[in-house]
Amino acid sequence: MSGRSAFMRLWGAPIVLGLLTAFGLLAALLGTGWWHWAAWFSLAIPIAVSLRYWLAPRQ
Template identity: 55%
Template structure:
């Protein structure tokens, strides 16, 4: 049996990264756009990796 933290830790982190990315591009310019792209790419890459790994 897993604890709540073990189950929800990573999903919450992904949510934080996506939230940061969505807001950074809206509220900032220049470097904040770069930060937004990197931040949102991480959950997308993790999803692709787990889904497509053999």
């Protein structure tokens, strides 16, 4: 396994969730209109992922 693929396998999802969160916060702060809907959607995804792993039973 190459170094880049191991890095992305480990850190890919947290990076994407962090970028979604940053985008959602900036869209809510700086935008109006449909930007608010984009903010709600992008901030709901990390919450849904967190709830899925928090409530799911361990296998």
